[in-house]
Amino acid sequence: MSGAHWGVIGILALAAFSIRVLGLIAGGRIRASRHAWVLDDLPGLIVVSLVAASLAGQPLQTWVAAGAALGAAVLTNHVIATMVVGVVAFAGLAVVGL
Amino acid sequence: MKHGAIAILPLALGAAIYGFAFGLLAAQVGFPWWGVGLMSATVHSGSSQIVAVEQFASTQTVVGAALAGAALNLRYIGIVASLSDVLAGLSLKTKLLAIHITGDENWALTMAERAKSPDVGAAFLMGSGLVMITVWTASTTAGAVVGAVIPDLERFGIGFAFTAAFIAMARGLWRGRPQLFPCVVAAAATIAVVSLGLPKAYAIVAGTISGLAMSLILRRASGAVA
Numbered sequence: 001m002s003g004a005h006w007g008v009i010g011i012l013a014l015a016a017f018s019i020r021v022l023g024l025i026a027g028g029r030i031r032a033s034r035h036a037w038v039l040d041d042l043p044g045l046i047v048v049s050l051v052a053a054s055l056a057g058q059p060l061q062t063w064v065a066a067g068a069a070l071g072a073a074v075l076t077n078h079v080i081a082t083m084v085v086g087v088v089a090f091a092g093l094a095v096v097g098l
Numbered sequence: 099m100k101h102g103a104i105a106i107l108p109l110a111l112g113a114a115i116y117g118f119a120f121g122l123l124a125a126q127v128g129f130p131w132w133g134v135g136l137m138s139a140t141v142h143s144g145s146s147q148i149v150a151v152e153q154f155a156s157t158q159t160v161v162g163a164a165l166a167g168a169a170l171n172l173r174y175i176g177i178v179a180s181l182s183d184v185l186a187g188l189s190l191k192t193k194l195l196a197i198h199i200t201g202d203e204n205w206a207l208t209m210a211e212r213a214k215s216p217d218v219g220a221a222f223l224m225g226s227g228l229v230m231i232t233v234w235t236a237s238t239t240a241g242a243v244v245g246a247v248i249p250d251l252e253r254f255g256i257g258f259a260f261t262a263a264f265i266a267m268a269r270g271l272w273r274g275r276p277q278l279f280p281c282v283v284a285a286a287a288t289i290a291v292v293s294l295g296l297p298k299a300y301a302i303v304a305g306t307i308s309g310l311a312m313s314l315i316l317r318r319a320s321g322a323v324a
Contacts (some may be wrong), residue, residue, distance in 0.1 A: 001133045007160040009133060012150050013140035015168035020197040022180050037322070039172050041313045042143075042306070044271035045284045046169050047264050048103020049305030050149065052285035054261040056292035056301070062258065073269035080115050082269070086262025087181040 065090035101218075102204070102225030106210065108201040110229050113144070114237040120148055121241020123259055127155035131246055135239035142201060143233050145267055146170045149237075152260040155298045168301065170267075177205050184208065184219050198219060199227030201234070279316060284309030 022030070030036060055066055069086030076082065110274065117138070122136045141147055150167025157163060178197050185193050204226035211218040268281075289306030292298055 001130050004135055004143035004154070004158070004160050005129060006245075007193045008150055008154050008164050011139045011144060011161060011164035011234075012137070015164060016141045016143055016146055016171045017198060019168065019171045020174050020200070021194070022199055023175040023178025024185075024193060025173050028182065030175055031179055037313070037317060038272075038310065039175055039311060040274075041277070041280065042172055043170050043271070044268065044277060045280060045306045045309035045313075046302065047103045048099075048281045048284045048309065049270060049302040050152075050166075050264045051261060051268060051287045052288035052305060053292060053298040053301050054135075054264065056289040062261075065314065066261060066265060069265045070269075073266045076214055077265040077269055079263060079270070080112075080119060081263040084117060085267065087259050088302050089255060089261065090258040 061093040062089065064093055099221045099225035099228075101229075102208070102222035103229045105222070106207055106226035106229050108205050110233040113201075113203060114233050117145060117234050117237030118167075118244075119259070120144060120151075121238035121243075123148070123241075123256065124151045124238070125245025126256060127151060129242065129245065131239055131242035134242035135235055136236040138235040139231065141167075142198060142234060143167075143171050143226040144173075144201075144234070148260065148263055152264075153302075157297065159259060159299055162299045166299075174200075180209070181205070181223070182190040184212065184223055188220055192220075192224075192258065196224050196227065199224065201227065201230050204230050219321075261301045276316065277313075279312040280309040283312040304316035 017097050030039070051066070055063060065086055068089035072078075072085035073082040120136050121131070124137075124147075125131065129137070137147055146165075146167040149170055150163045153163035153166045154160065168245035174197075177200065180199065181197070185196055188196065200223065206225060207222040207226055208218065211222060284305040286305075287308035288301045291304045
């Protein structure tokens with residue numbers, strides 16, 4: 001494992017635990033502040049941006065597979081089911097040459 | 099503690115499947131099995147880990163990948179804050195252990211059970227949390243062991259599994275129509291920045307900030323924020 005791998009694990013672990021400690025120390029005050037909406041909105045917006053970054057510039061096959069995964073996500077709201085449908089759709093479209 | 103440990107088992111099974119899949123993907127992008135196990139034991143957050151691993155694999159930026167993952171964990175400020183009554187009276191050391199082993203599943207189960215019976219408290223939270231972190235660490239490690247010995251799965255489209263996982267997370271975080279415009283703006287801004295040829299890491303930051311700006315505009319228009 002390279003130093004970069006160690007760096008990702010170490011920084012992520014430190015940041016994740018710091019956030020929990022922040023919740024323990026000041027969670028009540030933060031939740032009551034006028035900026036609390038940022039905590040609510042930020043995770044969803046990051047994930048949407050991650051999806052968009054994954055799809056930007058990709059071929060039609062990827063967008064169609066993403067549509068299938070989105071359909072599965074809406075219907076099931078289940079991570080594994082969505083991943084299975086998405087990967088199967090992606091591989092299936094590759095097989096048929098789309 | 100035993101009560102919580104038993105009650106969480108059905109949810110732990112679901113986490114084990116997700117954990118195995120994450121371990122498989124992490125091994126495919128170069129994380130050794132013991133590194134995956136170490137990450138799961140020390141981070142203990144599925145969505146954060148999958149975002150950080152994918153970002154590291156695609157951008158090779160250490161701090162950016164870690165912070166992108168950590169940002170997914172901001173919800174724990176509220177989750178931990180909601181546990182103040184449950185954790186009251188515990189030593190600081192025990193509180194720190196309790197908040198580390200608290201995840202979405204055992205927090206939600208503890209709060210739901212506590213609403214039915216006030217006797218449910220820290221012991222239930224910690225019993226269920228210890229089972230969850232153990233199952234999560236073991237299942238992600240097992241996935242990474244398997245992922246390291248099977249051939250390159252990228253040609254079967256396994257890389258798309260990350261995108262599908264993000265789509266599932268977005269669905270899980272969806273809270274209704276007020277989020278629509280900010281999400282559309284975030285996606286459009288991200289795609290625009292990528293189209294300009296800039297790194298995806300920058301595009302994600304630009305998309306997120308654009309979405310937050312749109313959310314602020316809508317909240318001000320509705321009077322929700324001064």
